[in-house]
Amino acid sequence: MSARSVILLGSTGSIGTQAVDVISRNRERFTVRGLSAGGGDLGLLARQAAALQVEMVAVADPGAAPALRDALERAGVRPDVEVLVGPSAATELAGAGADVVLNGITGSVGLGPTVAALRAGSTLALANKESLVVGGPLVHAARVRADQIVPVDSEHSAIAQCLRGGARAEVRRLVLTASGGPFRGWTHDEVKSVTPQQALAHPTWSMGPVVTVNSSTLMNKGLELIEAHLLFDVPVEDITVVVHPQSVVHSMVEFVDGSTIAQASPPDMRLPIALGLSWPERVAEAASACDWTQAATWTFAPLDEEVFGAVRLAREAVAASATHPAVYNAANEECVAAFLAGRIGFLDIVSTVERVLGEHGGTARGGLGLADVLEAETWARARAQEILARR
Incomplete structure (x- = not known):
């Protein structure tokens, strides 16, 4: 070979x-x-x-x-x-x-x-x-x-692996797992005073600053929901997000007969990276496997969308227009930069993205071109900056 x-x-x-x-x-x-x-x-x-x-x-x-x-x-x-x-x-x-x-x-x-x-x-x-x-x-x-x-995202790699277990017509829904980030279980009042240093302290994964902050706001999970919808051609209403703090089950696929297939491995990005490079073959010893001789407990819980509204906004963006997802992402990138610079608070990130999304007129899905995407992005960044400047 x-x-x-x-x-x-x-x-x-x-x-x-x-x-x-x-x-x-x-x-x-x-x-x-x-x-x-x-x-x-x-x-x-x-x-x-x-x-x-x-x-x-x-x-x-x-x-x-x-x-x-x-x-x-x-x-x-x-x-x-x-x-x-x-x-x-x-x-x-x-x-x-x-x-x-x-x-x-x-x-x-x-x-x-x-x-x-x-x-x-x-x-x-x-x-x-x-x-x-x-x-x-x-x-x-x-x-x-x-x-x-x-x-290559661990969640979508997991879904791609699970989908080998059945035909596309047999899929009932996709289940994306989320660690919940460093503020899992916190109330709305508790997250008000979150600092960039706290947001950058992810409990499971070692990632770059933007992705780490996105994980703390659950914006990353919103982006992953949109990505799963586009990659696997599954409606967003058939994609569920659950909180799994151990980050061992990377995502699941539920089939029409009631069976759910999950992909499990210790949190290590080298496994999905190796699969991305070698697909559909596997790379031996790409990462360590679970130690099934040791006792372990895995927990799953629903996402608190009252405190972490980013996933709800992602669903709304997909439903709104072809360019709303671009606005969702661009406004968030501006907000994360402002948060890391100490210019805005933690809760201002998602609230500003929501406001920008609400003001965007949108573009029809048919005939979307690069110019439409760039125009939407440019507008979203400028509008987010205007809103943030007043905070």
């Missing part, structure tokens, strides 16, 4: 570094053609490029070219490596035609690379949920085959 060629987008982030670990332990199965990063850690990017012997390196920061070339030289990267720099660098790299493109970029800026990878015919291992949420119809239109997208 020949090695699959891989392009890693967001290689210096949480998903990217774990993907590098999986690949480094399975060099006979994967060869990396290119890496991309934002440009915040050029030293790490250069060391990855040297270790993986890549052909191409891309950085989003347009002013990083001299420093990147210097870092590559000091790391011993071969002098003929192709360097791409600027806002479109990751998109250009994604379209280079590798067997697999792992999109681990954070935020809606991942939409361009997602579309480019699909148009190039690559299998897209998708960890950048925002690109699907923001441009779902555009992403689906870019596919050249139906099975081209493989989810």
Whole structure:
């Protein structure tokens, strides 16, 4: 079996570094053609490029070219490596035609690379949920085959694995599990004074700051609900969210005969990353398995949507129009940045997103174009900033 060629987008982030670990332990199965990063850690990017012997390196920061070339030289990267720099660098790299493109970029800026990878015919291992949420119809239109997208989020990877247990017509509903974040069980009054430091202390997962804050507000689960709806073509009313603090059951599929199939493993993103790279095959020893010789208790509880309203807003966004999900995501990104900067309170995040969603006129679902998505995003960011400036 020949090695699959891989392009890693967001290689210096949480998903990217774990993907590098999986690949480094399975060099006979994967060869990396290119890496991309934002440009915040050029030293790490250069060391990855040297270790993986890549052909191409891309950085989003347009002013990083001299420093990147210097870092590559000091790391011993071969002098003929192709360097791409600027806002479109990751998109250009994604379209280079590798067997697999792992999109681990954070935020809606991942939409361009997602579309480019699909148009190039690559299998897209998708960890950048925002690109699907923001441009779902555009992403689906870019596919050249139906099975081209493989989810890397642990919840959606779990669902994809569970769906092997039955035909699509036999599915009654999807069940997304949520850890509940660091404020599970807190009242509305208790979460009013939450600080960025508290929000960044996730009890289970180690992730980047934006995703970690999204997990604390449950906005991440709202994005995942929209993503599940788009990935598996299941109506949002047939997707349930339950709180599972142990984060061992990553999601479930309930079938029409009353059977529920669950995927369980210790919380470790290397398993869904490995599956994204190798689908439909599995990578041996990608991560540790559950120890079934030890006593354990798993609990499940309904989501408190009175305190954490982000999932309700996600359902409303899907029902409203084709561009409301893009507005949902863009307004949230602005709010999270303001919260991390200490300019707004924790509860202001979801309340501001709700207000922006309510003011958005929407776009008809038929004939949605990239210009419609970008216009909706631009409006949402500007409107969120106006509202936040008055707080």
